[in-house]
Amino acid sequence: MNIAIVGSGYVGLVSGVCFAHLGHDVICVDIDKEKVKNLRAGKVPIYEPGLEVLLKKYLKNKKLTFTTSIKEATKKSIAIFIAVGTPSKKNGDADLTYVENVAREIALCMDDYKLIIEKSTVPAETGKKIERTIKLNLQKKYRKGAKNSIDFDVASNPEFLREGSAIEDFMNPDRVVIGVESKKAEKLLREIYRPLKPKMVVTNINSAELIKHASNSFLAAKISFINAVSQICDHLGADIEMVAEGMGYDKRIGRAFLNAGIGYGGSCFPKDVDAFIRLSEKSGYNFRMLKEVRAVNEEQKENFLKLIEEKLWIVKGKTIGVLGLAFKSNTDDMRNAPSIDIINALKLEGAKIKAYDPEGMPNAKKVFKGLTYCKDPYALAKGCDCLLLLTEWDEFAKLDFKKIKAAMRQAILFDGRNFYHDQDMEALGFEYYGIGRSLTERKG
Ligand code: UDX
Ligand code: UDX
16 A cells, blocks of 8 residues: 655654555655655664664665655555654643644645544544644635545554564554544555554544553553552562562553653653643543652652662762663663753752763763763763663673772662662672662661
């Protein structure tokens, strides 16, 4: 099938490459000329495992092309996915300016049937608004002398791709959700995903949009729940890792997304939780539970900072080494990374910050001023009064901690992801502090 994707960011690019892999002819659009130029040359602007290899393969056999022209993409395709950014406004609402612009442009250049599919995370009822925008602009076109009315459908097909494993998630989805209002739209979307033989959830557009909101907010709630429990563990001599394991074996609960830490970040959860709270307010419901999810997430960073302040005693003038900057491992994405608030607070208190991240440093340089970036964890450790583990990169599991300890001024490790085994670290001579693991606390 001929497919267009408008917006070649994380979601659009991964989807485009994967649709080409499924055998479709894909044309990806982006407003950013430089990005399109690089993508045409096979250069991926983000770090996503496996993406560049597939991009090059499908560029070469011409299953995948790039353009800056929505007109060109619309003419060549029957199904058009909208995957442009939907950033948060100051009040938490999703800013849908880009979505509206794209819908208008598609309407002004389409001259036969099109299926327009929203892929970006949008508030419920956006599908209806896209439909209205297209209708209004088609009318404008007829007034200018275009021929008869043009048939079209709008659908919702939310993405559930995790950065760092986006290709794997696309190719092996737990489910594909499609919100449709016509048999024709359903048939086309079923056809697009047929090679994956996925579990399909077919519903109306508003329900599909809500599935996305509710899923991401539920996952964020799971994280905040375990983080809240971790705070109690610290006071009761319990270990959150064992608590999560014990809970996780219950199939009704499951172990996934019960990793306590410094809170969730990234381009989705913080934004999606905010947007769902706002959407609920507009529907006349005060979603207090989600407000608490958000508050617990913020507190988790504050509690981590309090722990550092308490154990370091004096923060001013201390050298702090940060292992990991990206909002999670296997990505270079710094959007809403917990490292941002943590590092900024410590800098404000007068600490000197050294940092290392396998992929995140180029983006981090756009976020922070006055950090010393290091070439590896050993250079990072040199002269440090403590280390903070903020992103759980595999590479950090294999470090030579004897060498690290020897390079440090004092061997204190704050593990913001419970990545290391507390007793192993203590055996190596580190003063080790995790999240909700009171073993070290009890020892004093
Ligand atoms: C986006 C949405 O923000 C998110 O809500 C949704 O769930 C998935 O899509 P992401 O792909 O991470 O997330 O966004 P980003 O990496 O910022 O990519 C958006 C792309 O759209 C950028 O490349 C931008 O240049 C492009 N864009 C934006 C357009 O092509 N046209 C526009 O009018 C605006
Ligand atoms: C998320 C959704 O999972 C995905 O379906 C899609 O809708 C986009 O948004 P992403 O933001 O890429 O994906 O990463 P995810 O793996 O969900 O992690 C989000 C944040 O939660 C990260 O900061 C991560 O470190 C944190 N997290 C995750 C925890 O703190 N604990 C956990 O147990 C799991």
